[in-house]
Amino acid sequence: MTINVDHYDLSGRNAIVIGNLQPAVDALADAYQTAGAMVTKLLCHPDEIQKRLPDAIGAHGSVDVLATAFDLFHAQPLAAIRAHDLADVMTANCASQLWACQLAVAAMRHQHHGGNIVLLTHVLGERGLPHTATYSAAHGAVHNLIRALAQELAPSKITINGIALGWMDWMTDRIDANEPNGARALRFPIIKRAGRADDIGAMAVWLSGDGAGYVTGQIFPLDGGLTQHL
Amino acid sequence: MSNLAKLRLDGRTAIVTGAGRGLGRAMAKALAQAGARVVCSARTQTQIDETAAQIRDAGGTAVAVRCDVTDSVQVDRLVERSIDAFSRLDVMIANAGGGGAGRGNWPFWEFPDHVFDSVLATNLKSNFYCDRAAARQMVKQGHGGSIVNVSSGTALRGNRTFAYPTAKGGVISLTKSAATMLAEHDIRVNVIVPGFVQQRPPADEQEAEQRATRGARIPVRRLGEWWELGPLAVYLASDASRYVTGHSFVIDGGGLAGGLAPVDFVPSTIRDPRL
Numbered sequence: 001m002t003i004n005v006d007h008y009d010l011s012g013r014n015a016i017v018i019g020n021l022q023p024a025v026d027a028l029a030d031a032y033q034t035a036g037a038m039v040t041k042l043l044c045h046p047d048e049i050q051k052r053l054p055d056a057i058g059a060h061g062s063v064d065v066l067a068t069a070f071d072l073f074h075a076q077p078l079a080a081i082r083a084h085d086l087a088d089v090m091t092a093n094c095a096s097q098l099w100a101c102q103l104a105v106a107a108m109r110h111q112h113h114g115g116n117i118v119l120l121t122h123v124l125g126e127r128g129l130p131h132t133a134t135y136s137a138a139h140g141a142v143h144n145l146i147r148a149l150a151q152e153l154a155p156s157k158i159t160i161n162g163i164a165l166g167w168m169d170w171m172t173d174r175i176d177a178n179e180p181n182g183a184r185a186l187r188f189p190i191i192k193r194a195g196r197a198d199d200i201g202a203m204a205v206w207l208s209g210d211g212a213g214y215v216t217g218q219i220f221p222l223d224g225g226l227t228q229h230l
Numbered sequence: 231m232s233n234l235a236k237l238r239l240d241g242r243t244a245i246v247t248g249a250g251r252g253l254g255r256a257m258a259k260a261l262a263q264a265g266a267r268v269v270c271s272a273r274t275q276t277q278i279d280e281t282a283a284q285i286r287d288a289g290g291t292a293v294a295v296r297c298d299v300t301d302s303v304q305v306d307r308l309v310e311r312s313i314d315a316f317s318r319l320d321v322m323i324a325n326a327g328g329g330g331a332g333r334g335n336w337p338f339w340e341f342p343d344h345v346f347d348s349v350l351a352t353n354l355k356s357n358f359y360c361d362r363a364a365a366r367q368m369v370k371q372g373h374g375g376s377i378v379n380v381s382s383g384t385a386l387r388g389n390r391t392f393a394y395p396t397a398k399g400g401v402i403s404l405t406k407s408a409a410t411m412l413a414e415h416d417i418r419v420n421v422i423v424p425g426f427v428q429q430r431p432p433a434d435e436q437e438a439e440q441r442a443t444r445g446a447r448i449p450v451r452r453l454g455e456w457w458e459l460g461p462l463a464v465y466l467a468s469d470a471s472r473y474v475t476g477h478s479f480v481i482d483g484g485g486l487a488g489g490l491a492p493v494d495f496v497p498s499t500i501r502d503p504r505l
Contacts, residue, residue, distance in 0.1 A: 173499065184491070188492075
């Protein structure tokens, strides 16, 4: 089979993009739309998944592609972490994505032709930084959630993969570019810049199309090479 | 048998390549302290003589056998001479290597063949020759053994020294495949992956300061020290690690677990998104 643009063609697919991470949600929705999908964009808080996702699936009658982009960064030294901080970070970054998968997979299985799931995560899921114990743990959990669900969902022709972001230009919640170490952190990627929303879409489209049918259970860093140099 | 007793290497014979100085010498001495008879090998006779003498002075058993590990004939001879000396081989520490020749200033597209070939010969083919020669002898003996390769943290990340991390990445792959192929013979193969580890104490105050500056970029805020590979080498060589094979043991002060930002960078919650 020759490789052609059809492998990136999502015409006729119902794609749902759900999350609280607005730059990523917008970028994913734009990319899917450009690839021809019918896109439902749900910018919502993790608490709203159980209500809004079934409504969206019901409105279209099916879901072929699910992309999630939930993120809540909260830096704290170990001694300061309280139970509700941990719960909030785990819920927003990890449990949210699990519940979204649960709802979408029920619909995908019902359709019998499978589907494609893309979860946005962060490279802090495989690396550490001071004061990121909860956030890094939550994204580490997302990484293994992807690997476990890939095994579970493969017989149903559902693929699930992750896109692990590095330092993105909207991450002013964690890096102050005006502070010297913050500015240096933003130059740590091999490509000497922070990522942008428009860097995300193409990978998500690839992972959601027929060209990636044999790709599942993987986490792809989209980080400008941040995690691959000394 | 107690757990500490499992770390003993009494009656075992270990070859350590690159034992003339630095990490190799430190590992040779550690294995000798654990009771092994050690064959100290390197290209420079005076240096391995010194390592062997230090081991004997401390009450251990050691011989020095000169070998250029880029030459498979010499590596095979090294194993033969070890058998001549101690009648058996139980442990191969394939440590010899070096990055010097790879530290050229060439742009990637001008990197010369002969440098690439030379760095791979020193840092990858050498490990294959040592592992192969040791495995051949261990299979013949029929009571298993432990092979320990030495790679580098650069193998797990890109680095401008280029050929060296390329070769060292190959050592990690070699380890996994060799472990797979040799497990049925009860031969284990693992790899030590050192980060920035000093080969010897600093020569003077200036060098000590330079090292302190480099060490400040590592999470534990210091470079590793030569002797710190010894306890790991003993563990991997001994029965304490009987169920461990095919794996990489990073010893790097936490560097590879981080690396997303300067070591002093501590993210703060600039604004709490929950509010």
